[in-house]
Amino acid sequence: DGGITQSPKYLFRKEGQNVTLSCEQNLNHDAMYWYRQDPGQGLRLIYYSQIVNDFQKGDIAEGYSVSREKKESFPLTVTSAQKNPTAFYLCASSSGDEKLFFGSGTQLSVL
């Protein structure tokens, strides 16, 4: 079955530590996205990529980094510069008609 796989489901970060969230899709979609979800604030776009080896900052990119070396993979690194990283992170992909397919998310918490 085609879909988007995010791992891990739960992740804990220590002070000063970088952590990487995985996102893999087998839908053959060109575009991939990372959203952050906080209670009562809806979804906010962190980074997106329309094609391999290219990506753009979203509305809240500070403290995050991404790479897009393969079409099916779009990992997100939460760096130590992100001072408030506790949130639910959602990865999505699209074939270009704005219809997004979402993964099941990663809950990141700070120890």
Place this chain on the structure above:
Amino acid sequence: AQSVTQPDIHITVSEGASLELRCNYSYGATPYLFWYVQSPGQGLQLLLKYFSGDTLVQGIKGFEAEFKRSQSSFNLRKPSVHWSDAAEYFCAVGFGNEKLTFGTGTRLTIIP
């Protein structure tokens, strides 16, 4: 800049009753419009979308939405809710190749 407003943070409905969730948008032109649903701890699933044509759109799980250009609204409706409809609902707008803008969501509680 475009924006999406979902004025109701939380709605409680009795099982079997009708439902309407509100969504208003601000955009320079008629955008693409979407409703997504999210169960706790899960990703979002597309319920329905409007690109053009008939302003009444049918979606999955018995949901429908009506686009009203004069009111800049795209409200979601269901004639009779089921306990399994309890979730959070997000309206989203976009245009062409622009990234989507999401509303802040409406949490739906169903009471027996």
